[in-house]
Amino acid sequence: MSNILEVKDINKYFYDPVKVQILNGVNFTMKRGEFVSIQGKSGCGKSTLLYLLSTMDTNYEGEIWLNGELLTGKSANQLAKVRNEHIGFVFQFHYLLPEFSVLENVMMPALKLGIKSRSEIEHLAYEKLKMLDISEQAKKRATQISGGQKQRVAIARALINDPDIIMGDEPTGNLDSKNADLVFNIFKDLTSSLGMSMLIVTHDDDFARRTDRVITMADGKVISEGPI
């Protein structure tokens, strides 16, 4: 199977107030359809690594390849397009746009991509919501639904452009155990039924243990790769 993500010799420094090395020679690859979690103590650089992989932070040394395409060195506008088409995000805090309805929030990345017609996108968004079992909330404002529901809407939004990979930064960090379970099962389901690739940063051991592979980090280095 081909590699969806390849990370080669990543070094990253913070310069404020003094030069500190955050990532130190990080290397790993991820296969298509794999469900990978990144674990480590806070401050170990796992979130920093995720934001590099997300293409939003471009200030690093090394190379990042997504689906056989070198992302390092691309312009900000090209990277925005890559994010839009190929990467779906789920954050710890839901980050829905509060003025829009649930359905509109899900539609937003597809409207930005602008390939399908509005009615097609609406239909597709509705499908995604149905798959995540929250289609009855579609017309509600994003602020009117519960935290667990918001996270499922955020997942639906991450899926709308059929990305190559979904990246999550503590997606269950702000949820109770019941909702966290629900979100985990959705992710698991997406990998097994749709073959989606998942890269999730978490400090929840229980969550990490159930993924295909756990990358453990400490002091900016990968210290182990493989199931716990």
Next chain:
Amino acid sequence: MNNSVLVKIARTHLVERKKQSIIAALGVTFGIGTYIILMSFMTGLNGLLDGLILNRTPHIRIYNEVEASKVQPIEMSEAYKDSSFVHVVESVKPRKSQASIRNNQGIKLALQKDDRVKGVTPLVSARVFYQSGSVLLNGNLMGIDAIEQEKLFNFNQYVVGGKPEDLNNNKNGIIIGAGVAKKLRLKVGDYVPLITPNGESMRLKIVAFFQSGLAEVDNIQSYANIKTAQMAANEGPSYATDLYIKLKDIENAIPMTAEISESFGVHAVDINTANAQFETGTSIRNLISYAVSITLLIVAGFGIYNILNMLIYEKMSDIAILKAMGFSGGDVKRIFIYQALIIGIVGGAIGMLMGYGVSVLISKAPFETEALPTVKTFPVNFELAFYIGGSLFALFTTFFAGYLPARKASKIDPVEIIRGQ
């Protein structure tokens, strides 16, 4: 294609903050509204005042002036020509010359052929006394071609109670100064006896009143047929004291005046020399109205800038998530510029309606002044250019007011926002 989603986000932001958006738009509305009202009213007023002077005053006036001979006889004497002599002649008197412009018919015909000239009309000025019982009032009777005067100099604007054309068919008609009429208690249709300096008496029928608004003119001046004035001056049919010239383009007044005095050997004065102060007034009034309305629009621009800046701080995390979703910095910038432009367009459109409405109200408001007997309401200039200029300026200011906050929004680093929470 993805522009429509940017517009939709911009619109949603505005609709969700109705109060702020309305206040921002009101700033533009008042700016544009005031600009249109000020400009319409000011230029209307300027037009009226310009009309008072430009339309009623001859662009060039040819006349005879009493003056001492330029070359005194002693200077012509061969014996004292040497520069070692100083000419001292006490009490030099001006030469008596004819009051009439020599060859005025010829000058008139020659000028009428000139294609810079719109029209030429002769006037006859005669001194008279208005008589009422044993009282004699000093006066001046102007003989005019009333139809020409009206065509070239809007003479009818001064005339109340009758038509100036009545003079042309009536050698015994007079348009009498309103001040004289008031003093002598005369009505239209009354006869007024005039005494000429030669002691002759004539009775003229009042066909209308003349009212310029200037008391010293209205108390003295009256108008009659040219022939009547020639009779009062005891002169023949070729007698004319003034030639009034109206040009097609007032800019030619100064050069043509010099030309005329040289080629015809007459005195001529141009409108700019005669009314030097008036142009200053017009340009200062224009300057003030521009300054006031531009200030208002700039203040409105600051309002928009302020509101958008606040909105951007409030929307940091939305901007971050839009960027994470794949919206580029340019997309984010456009969202906020669209917001500024929507405020500008909506506020500007309402401002234009408001400006138009108030202008209509002003143009209907009564405005009566002694100086302008035929004007009944305020003058308002409904010129399309003000509306076009106003809308362009509104777009311009709102664009710039939106540009700076929008650029700031486009530079927000999403990682910083998302990690910071």
